[in-house]
Amino acid sequence: MTTTIEAPPAGEHRPARWRLVPAIGLGMLVVLGLALSAVDGWPANWNMNLRNPIDDFQSWIIDHKTDNPFWKFFFTPISSFIEGSFNTLSDQLKLLPWYALALIAFATIARTRKWGSAVVVGLLMLFPGAVGLWNPTMETLALLMVAVAICIVVGVPLGVLAALNHRFGSLIRPLLDAMQTVPSTVYLVPSILFFSIGRVPAAVAMVLFALPPVVRLTTLGINGVPPETVDAGHVFGSSRRQLLFNVQLPQAIPSIATGVNQTINLGIGIVVIAALIGAGGLGQEALDSLRTRSPGRGLVIGAALVALAIVLDRIARSFIERTTPDPGARQPRWVAPTVIIAIVALVIVGRAAGWLDFPLHWGVKWADPFDHFLTWARDTFRHQIAWVNDHFVADVYLRLADFFTNALAWPVIILAGAALGLWLKGWGLAGFCATSGVIIGLTGFWTPALQTTVQVLLASIIATLIAVPLGIWAGRRPRVERVLLPVLDALQTVPSLIYAIIFVYLIGVSMVPGGIIASVLYAIAPGIRVTALGIKAVPESAIEAATVFGATPRQVMFGIRIPLSLPALIVALNQVLLITVSMVIIAGLTGGGALGYEVVDAFTGNHVGKGFEVAIALALMAMMLDRLTQAFAVRFQPPAATR
Amino acid sequence: MIDVSHVWKVFGGGHPQRAIQMADQGHSRADIQAATGSTIGVRDVSFSVQRGETFVVMGLSGSGKSTLIRCMSRLIEPSGGSVGIDGVNLLDMNDEDLRTIRRTKMSMVFQHFGLFPHRRVIDNCAYGLEVQGIPKAERHARAAEMLATVGLTEWANHYPQQLSGGMQQRVGIARALVLDPEILYFDEPFSALDPLIRRDMQNELIALQARRPRTIVFITHDFAEALRLGNRIAIMKDGAIDQIGTPEEIVAHPATDYVREFTTDIPKTKVLTASAVMRPGQALGGRQVAATTKVAALIPLLFADAAPLSVIDDDGHVIGSVAREDISHLLEDEAR
Numbered sequence: 016m017t018t019t020i021e022a023p024p025a026g027e028h029r030p031a032r033w034r035l036v037p038a039i040g041l042g043m044l045v046v047l048g049l050a051l052s053a054v055d056g057w058p059a060n061w062n063m064n065l066r067n068p069i070d071d072f073q074s075w076i077i078d079h080k081t082d083n084p085f086w087k088f089f090f091t092p093i094s095s096f097i098e099g100s101f102n103t104l105s106d107q108l109k110l111l112p113w114y115a116l117a118l119i120a121f122a123t124i125a126r127t128r129k130w131g132s133a134v135v136v137g138l139l140m141l142f143p144g145a146v147g148l149w150n151p152t153m154e155t156l157a158l159l160m161v162a163v164a165i166c167i168v169v170g171v172p173l174g175v176l177a178a179l180n181h182r183f184g185s186l187i188r189p190l191l192d193a194m195q196t197v198p199s200t201v202y203l204v205p206s207i208l209f210f211s212i213g214r215v216p217a218a219v220a221m222v223l224f225a226l227p228p229v230v231r232l233t234t235l236g237i238n239g240v241p242p243e244t245v246d247a248g249h250v251f252g253s254s255r256r257q258l259l260f261n262v263q264l265p266q267a268i269p270s271i272a273t274g275v276n277q278t279i280n281l282g283i284g285i286v287v288i289a290a291l292i293g294a295g296g297l298g299q300e301a302l303d304s305l306r307t308r309s310p311g312r313g314l315v316i317g318a319a320l321v322a323l324a325i326v327l328d329r330i331a332r333s334f335i336e337r338t339t340p341d342p343g344a345r346q347p348r349w350v351a352p353t354v355i356i357a358i359v360a361l362v363i364v365g366r367a368a369g370w371l372d373f374p375l376h377w378g379v380k381w382a383d384p385f386d387h388f389l390t391w392a393r394d395t396f397r398h399q400i401a402w403v404n405d406h407f408v409a410d411v412y413l414r415l416a417d418f419f420t421n422a423l424a425w426p427v428i429i430l431a432g433a434a435l436g437l438w439l440k441g442w443g444l445a446g447f448c449a450t451s452g453v454i455i456g457l458t459g460f461w462t463p464a465l466q467t468t469v470q471v472l473l474a475s476i477i478a479t480l481i482a483v484p485l486g487i488w489a490g491r492r493p494r495v496e497r498v499l500l501p502v503l504d505a506l507q508t509v510p511s512l513i514y515a516i517i518f519v520y521l522i523g524v525s526m527v528p529g530g531i532i533a534s535v536l537y538a539i540a541p542g543i544r545v546t547a548l549g550i551k552a553v554p555e556s557a558i559e560a561a562t563v564f565g566a567t568p569r570q571v572m573f574g575i576r577i578p579l580s581l582p583a584l585i586v587a588l589n590q591v592l593l594i595t596v597s598m599v600i601i602a603g604l605t606g607g608g609a610l611g612y613e614v615v616d617a618f619t620g621n622h623v624g625k626g627f628e629v630a631i632a633l634a635l636m637a638m639m640l641d642r643l644t645q646a647f648a649v650r651f652q653p654p655a656a657t658r
Numbered sequence: 659m660i661d662v663s664h665v666w667k668v669f670g671g672g673h674p675q676r677a678i679q680m681a682d683q684g685h686s687r688a689d690i691q692a693a694t695g696s697t698i699g700v701r702d703v704s705f706s707v708q709r710g711e712t713f714v715v716m717g718l719s720g721s722g723k724s725t726l727i728r729c730m731s732r733l734i735e736p737s738g739g740s741v742g743i744d745g746v747n748l749l750d751m752n753d754e755d756l757r758t759i760r761r762t763k764m765s766m767v768f769q770h771f772g773l774f775p776h777r778r779v780i781d782n783c784a785y786g787l788e789v790q791g792i793p794k795a796e797r798h799a800r801a802a803e804m805l806a807t808v809g810l811t812e813w814a815n816h817y818p819q820q821l822s823g824g825m826q827q828r829v830g831i832a833r834a835l836v837l838d839p840e841i842l843y844f845d846e847p848f849s850a851l852d853p854l855i856r857r858d859m860q861n862e863l864i865a866l867q868a869r870r871p872r873t874i875v876f877i878t879h880d881f882a883e884a885l886r887l888g889n890r891i892a893i894m895k896d897g898a899i900d901q902i903g904t905p906e907e908i909v910a911h912p913a914t915d916y917v918r919e920f921t922t923d924i925p926k927t928k929v930l931t932a933s934a935v936m937r938p939g940q941a942l943g944g945r946q947v948a949a950t951t952k953v954a955a956l957i958p959l960l961f962a963d964a965a966p967l968s969v970i971d972d973d974g975h976v977i978g979s980v981a982r983e984d985i986s987h988l989l990e991d992e993a994r
């Protein structure tokens with residue numbers, strides 16, 4: 016290593032020669048790009064043809080379902096169990112009088128004495144019935160309940176095991192990380208391979224996608240139990256079992272409930288796309304309203320799903336924030352049994368009297384005004400909309416996509432990815448990027464993957480350009496944040512497909528409604544949130560110091576706040592990227608082409624082999640983007656914060 | 659009652675024996691850490707505690723006190739040595755025997771109370787009985803009795819976090835006492851409390867010991883507390899014991915500079931007795947005082963009358979004498 020003559024300035028934690036590396040690397044890539052300009056896309060015959068063995072396997076499964084022991088004794092029982100529980104549950108839910116669930120939701124929240132919230136939740140639970148969506152809502156609820164129950168039954172023991180056995184814990188942590196990086200679409204593919212089409216694969220996909228938070232937060236909860244209470248448990252002679260059930264699990268319950276809440280939210284998040292493989296319920300209704308171009312109905316369906324999400328979230332929260340028990344204010348013993356008996360009695364009466372359906376049908380009326388409004392908007396601004404859409408597609412997206420797929424040779428792209436990985440972190444990441452790039456090529460979806468990358472990057476850039484200033488603003492002004500937060504919550508609970516449905520109606524089929532607008536709307540919320548958090552986390556002392564030395568507010572912002580919150584801003588970018596990748600399938604449903612189209616085609620045509628290929632490409636893309644941005648965040652952490 | 663013999667505890671590094679070898683060769687804690695990656699938590703500690711004695715382990719934070727008491731209750735496995743309880747080595751016991759002894763013979767009070775936040779005070783108190791499968795009515799009755807002893811009857815149905823720190827630690831003590839253990843371990847039980855409350859609690863502990871003496875191992879970093887409570891005190895530094903002795907022995911004859919540091923700031927006249935400052939031998943006449951009289955009580959006598967005092971033992975024999983000049987250095991120390 017060469018010795019530097021002058022001491023490096025404070026904050027410089029890499030030798031100066033490193034600064035030349037990116038420049039040299041870039042230069043080499045440009046030279047290579049020019050040299051290889053004649054090379055086209057990925058060679059057509061370089062294909063691992065994964066679809067053949069998978070499709071063969073699928074036929075084999077269909078033939079051997081009844082005689083292979085693995086199916087006979089494992090998959091088929093699981094499948095019948097899920098099917099059976101779903102059917103029973105959804106039948107029973109549909110047989111409840113229209114007010115029953117609202118009463119239960121109300122009583123559950125009222126337990127914590129939050130009367131206002133209890134009333135709101137009760138009314139929200141009535142909403143799906145009031146708009147004539149009761150049966151699909153109950154189907155979705157039943158599917159969610161089955162999936163969440165499985166997540167709890169599987170996830171809590173796994174989480175406990177991970178907390179008690181460190182080897183197991185460190186084994187599954189990277190797995191959970193990967194599971195949370197991969198877009199939900201990917202989980203649909205193995206589910207249909209093993210469980211065909213219907214509620215069962217939908218529930219399985221939901222479980223796979225929503226499982227990590229329960230496991231993670233159970234582990235966190237158990238590990239977070241104050242060690243002294245564990246010591247006390249030991250000292251008073253508890254057995255391992257007693258320790259777990261008397262001391263550790265009870266104290267971990269708020270954390271586990273938080274995990275269950277996140278699991279429910281993730282489950283709701285894939286209700287719509289799970290309908291692609293037969294989940295039915297509200298998701299199917301949403302897909303239908305996309306097909307029939309009924310944005311008003313889509314909006315009502317979205318609202319029903321949001322209502323369901325809020326109800327479930329508030330119920331889960333009521334278990335998390337079990338307010339400090341105060342014996343003075345404790346309910347008398349008779350309250351809980353009385354309330355339960357009263358509700359049961361009302362249910363029996365209602366069922367006997369046949370009060371099953373909500374007495375009013377406002378559904379159509381709710382949707383129509385919105386449809387009229389959208390039709391008016393579409394007709395009035397037809398030219399403007401078309402102008403923006405056409406220019407964006409032709410002059411921005413297609414040009415960029417063309418540059419990547421035709422002007423740049425594939426080895427240059429792979430090398431550039433590897434070089435980026437090397438610069439940001441090291442050889443490990445470089446190797447990962449290069450390997451992923453090659454595997455994506457070998458799936459046979461090189462060009463769609465690049466097109467999707469361009470869409471994802473465009474949507475992410477737009478989302479970041481919106482989210483970062485808003486996030487900085489919210490981080491600086493608590494009042495702005497208070498106004499913004501509920502809006503952000505709402506943005507994220509509405510199923511993304513609903514945005515796509517609305518904008519497809521306005522704009523027509525193109526990559527813009529799903530690939531750009533819905534993605535941006537969906538991704539800005541976490542972007543804003545993370546940015547605001549980062550800005551708020553800047554230590555007051557640094558700001559006071561700068562102010563004392565006479566810095567203007569502008570200098571404080573650009574000299575202190577933004578540099579110090581840079582890692583948070585990069586995390587925001589990371590979130591935005593991952594969300595836009597998860598939106599690829601929505602883009603595919605609304606004319607975005609590329610990988611999204613291919614995956615939708617795989618589901619609708621039941622091409623499982625092709626689905627696997629696309630899913631692999633998608634998963635690798637997500638993991639690459641995730642690791643690169645994470646490395647970026649670490650690389651640009653201020654030196655003081657690296658330890 | 660309790661025999662701690664050559665107990666070692668080495669954290670991390672993977673080769674505890676190597677660390678122990680290095681320590682035996684006289685290497686310091688820092689050297690061993692650098693060479694093996696291991697931290698020496700407890701270094702070759704031996705002592706025994708008599709039945710009914712209050713044995714205090716005192717040392718600065720990080721000196722290994724908690725590690726020692728956790729070895730003695732086998733909350734962690736020592737790397738070497740033995741801990742005898744009535745002649746049986748605790749470290750040889752299987753899980754079943756260990757649980758039995760914990761349910762019947764020994765109990766512990768923690769620095770941050772270690773109460774279960776999800777259980778009411780009464781259920782916290784009854785925990786040791788509950789794990790033994792004692793029926794609810796009986797365990798609640800016994801727990802209520804114990805809560806009455808510590809004056810918390812009306813708080814039985816509250817949750818621990820609703821109580822003040824001092825009250826919480828009373829619950830911790832009641833929870834330990836409910837098993838009527840012969841051995842009680844205290845790990846800095848009063849360190850998290852306000853000074854005034856700390857003093858009350860110390861007095862209550864002294865009263866409790868007077869009513870029914872138990873074998874107590876009491877950890878503290880507060881030398882004054884050690885002097886107040888301990889029949890004997892062990893001073894710990896870097897995992898090893900520097901000195902063991904009665905409060906008076908330690909104050910009168912600190913074995914190392916480290917121990918002397920602690921003794922400089924305490925009012926010695928209130929700790930030392932006539933026997934510690936007297937000149938042994940024949941008396942020169944003058945008033946007689948018992949050997950156990952605190953020096954503070956001698957001062958007025960010495961200044962009332964210029965003559966030296968005669969010191970007599972329990973049997974009334976004269977064993978030495980104390981003159982003004984024998985205590986003058988103590989007074990100077992205190993005046994500083």
Ligand SMILES: Nc1ncnc2c1ncn2[C@@H]1O[C@H](COP(=O)(O)OP(=O)(O)O)[C@@H](O)[C@H]1O
Nearest residue numbers: 669697698699718719720721722723724725726
């Ligand atoms: N689980 C552990 N792993 C590694 N080192 C530990 C562990 N517990 C304690 N130590 C180390 O052992 C030493 C003694 O700690 P401790 O017994 O808690 O001291 P005290 O109770 O006297 O403050 C400290 O240096 C501490 O860092």
Ligand SMILES: [Mg+2]
Nearest residue numbers: 723724725846
């Ligand atoms: Mg300690």
